[in-house]
Amino acid sequence: xxxxxxxxxxxxxxxxxxxxxxxxxxxxxxxxxxxxxxxxxxxxxxxxxxxxxxxxxxxxxxxxxxxxxxxxxxxxxxxxxxxxxxxxxxxxxxxxxxxxxxxxxxxxxxxxxxxxxxxxxxxxxxxxxxxxxxxxxxxxxxxxxxxxx
Amino acid sequence: xxxxxxxxxxxxxxxxxxxxxxxxxxxxxxxxxxxxxxxxxxxxxxxxxxxxxxxxxxxxxxxxxxxxxxxxxxxxxxxxxxxxxxxxxxxxxxxxxxxxxxxxxxxxxxxxxxxxxxxxxxxxxxxxxxxxxxxxxxxxxxxxxxxxxxxxxxxxxxxxxxxxxxxxxxxxxxxxxxxxxxxxxxxxxxxx
Numbered sequence: 001x002x003x004x005x006x007x008x009x010x011x012x013x014x015x016x017x018x019x020x021x022x023x024x025x026x027x028x029x030x031x032x033x034x035x036x037x038x039x040x041x042x043x044x045x046x047x048x049x050x051x052x053x054x055x056x057x058x059x060x061x062x063x064x065x066x067x068x069x070x071x072x073x074x075x076x077x078x079x080x081x082x083x084x085x086x087x088x089x090x091x092x093x094x095x096x097x098x099x100x101x102x103x104x105x106x107x108x109x110x111x112x113x114x115x116x117x118x119x120x121x122x123x124x125x126x127x128x129x130x131x132x133x134x135x136x137x138x139x140x141x142x143x144x145x146x147x148x149x
Numbered sequence: 150x151x152x153x154x155x156x157x158x159x160x161x162x163x164x165x166x167x168x169x170x171x172x173x174x175x176x177x178x179x180x181x182x183x184x185x186x187x188x189x190x191x192x193x194x195x196x197x198x199x200x201x202x203x204x205x206x207x208x209x210x211x212x213x214x215x216x217x218x219x220x221x222x223x224x225x226x227x228x229x230x231x232x233x234x235x236x237x238x239x240x241x242x243x244x245x246x247x248x249x250x251x252x253x254x255x256x257x258x259x260x261x262x263x264x265x266x267x268x269x270x271x272x273x274x275x276x277x278x279x280x281x282x283x284x285x286x287x288x289x290x291x292x293x294x295x296x297x298x299x300x301x302x303x304x305x306x307x308x309x310x311x312x313x314x315x316x317x318x319x320x321x322x323x324x325x326x327x328x329x330x331x332x333x334x335x336x337x338x339x340x341x
Contacts, residue, residue, distance in 0.1 A: 039152050040227070071226070079150055 003103055011102050011116045012095070016084045018119040020091035026115040027094045036097045039079065042070040042089035068092040074100050151186040153200050153227035160185070164201035168323065171332035176285040176294030178277050179330045189217040190245045194325035195271050196223075202269075203228040203241050210239035214246035215273075236268075244272045247301050253308035256320050264317040275299035277326045287313075287337040296331060298324055309339045 015023060027033075044066060051062040069083045070092035080100025084092045102111050154160040160183040171179040187196045203209055208231040209224060221232055233239050236255040244250045250272070259267035282297025283306065301324075312319045312335055319335030333339070 037152065039150055041157075043157070073150055077150070 001105060003105075003108070008099070008103070011112070012082065012099055014116045014119045014123070015082060015095035015098055017123055019122070020084075020086070020088040022119055022122055023091055023094050023098075026119065027098070029114065034074070034097065034101055036072040036074050036080075036100060038093070039071040039073050040069070042068050042092040044068045044087045044089070047083075070096040072096045072100055078103050150222055150226060151188060153223075154183060154185055154197075157200075160197075161201040164197045167330060168198060168202070168332070171323070171330050172289075172321070172334055174289050174294075175287065175332050175334055175337040176279060176290060176296045177331065178279045181328050181330055184328055188219040188223040190214055190273075191220055191243070192273050192325045193328045194330050195243060195273055197328075198271055198323060198325070198330070199224060199228055199241070199243070203230045205229045205231070207240035208233045208238055210234075210236050210242040212242075212244045212246055212250060214249070215243045239268055242268055242270045244270060247272055247274065247305055250305070253312055253320065258312075258315065258318040258320055261318065264319070267318065268320045270320055270322045272301070272305070272322055272324050274301055274324050274326045277324055277329045277331050279331075283339055283341040285333075285337050285339055289334075290337070298326075298331070306339055309333060309337075313338050 045068075046064040047067045049062045049065050050059045052059050065085060066087055067083050067085060068087055068089055068091070069081070070089070071079060071081045072093065073079050078100045080096040080098070080103070082092045082095035082099055084095055098111070098115060102108055102116075163182050167179045167181045171177060181194050181197050183197045183201075184193045185196045185200055187193045199209070203224070205228075209228070210233050211220065211224075216232075224230060225232065230241075236242060236251050237257055239256065242256060256268040256270065257266070259265060276297075276299040278297045280295055280297075282295050285294040285296055286292075309322070312322075316335055321335055322333040324331045324333065
């Protein structure tokens with residue numbers, strides 16, 4: 001059974017937003033190292049990030065970001081894709097290979113535990129640390145209503 | 150799914166150079182240096198041209214013989230191109246079975262104001278041999294060139310003459326066989 005789109009989005013996001021070194025370390029823990037072939041070697045380009053004011057407004061272009069993408073295939077024909085921020089080609093390649101491996105139900109649970117959950121935990125820690133760091137300089141803005149009437 | 154070019158930048162530049170050479174000397178057999186993996190019914194030269202020239206801005210049309218699931222997946226992934234059902238909407242067309250190719254009028258021949266906005270047909274043949282066969286003349290050919298292309302029906306050559314007659318409008322044709330390529334732009338006059 002193929003994975004649900006949400007499940008796949010979750011691990012692709014975890015792999016993409018992880019530190020490249022953490023993905024490489026997770027890959028090194030796989031034994032034996034799974035073989036894969038490159039479909040499209042890692043290449044770096046720009047994607048336009050779009051946003052909506054307030055989350056619901058008219059879409060606007062926020063700016064371009066550097067992204068590296070890669071696609072690989074396994075011997076059984078499964079294809080894995082990765083789009084990762086930055087220009088770390090190895091990160092993209094490993095993330096694509098893990099995406100392909102994770103589509104196999106037989107190994108998914110094990111890989112989720114071994115690779116994805118630690119990456120997500122590390123990401124939560126990074127985000128919490130960032131929040132704690134900026135919380136000290138938080139300022140509340142408000143606008144006085146002018147009494148012109 | 151199979152890989153595309155091993156070295157996308159340099160290989161697509163070499164293929165572009167090969168197509169340029171073929172287009173500037175109609176009837177000359179150009180051997181493309183890039184030999185990408187070719188899915189199903191496609192020849193390596195056909196795939197190389199597609200990988201180098203076809204992208205998201207150039208809709209492609211495939212005839213029934215070319216439009217296998219493998220080919221469609223390969224072109225979608227590596228070229229990112231839209232695949233259209235109507236020959237008239239295509240910028241590129243791949244014809245793997247010339248016996249059943251649509252009438253030449255089915256493809257976009259551009260307009261008198263913009264004759265360059267026309268379709269390019271990639272027609273697969275079995276063999277391309279220069280020096281004997283049909284007589285070609287026109288720009289890029291000093292006196293005359295001769296070309297023998299296997300497995301092209303007589304009506305293909307009639308269509309080439311009709312195509313030449315509506316200059317500046319018209320389509321351009323790239324004949325491929327294996328890794329070889331011959332261009333028949335709309336300016337080329339075919340006899341015999």
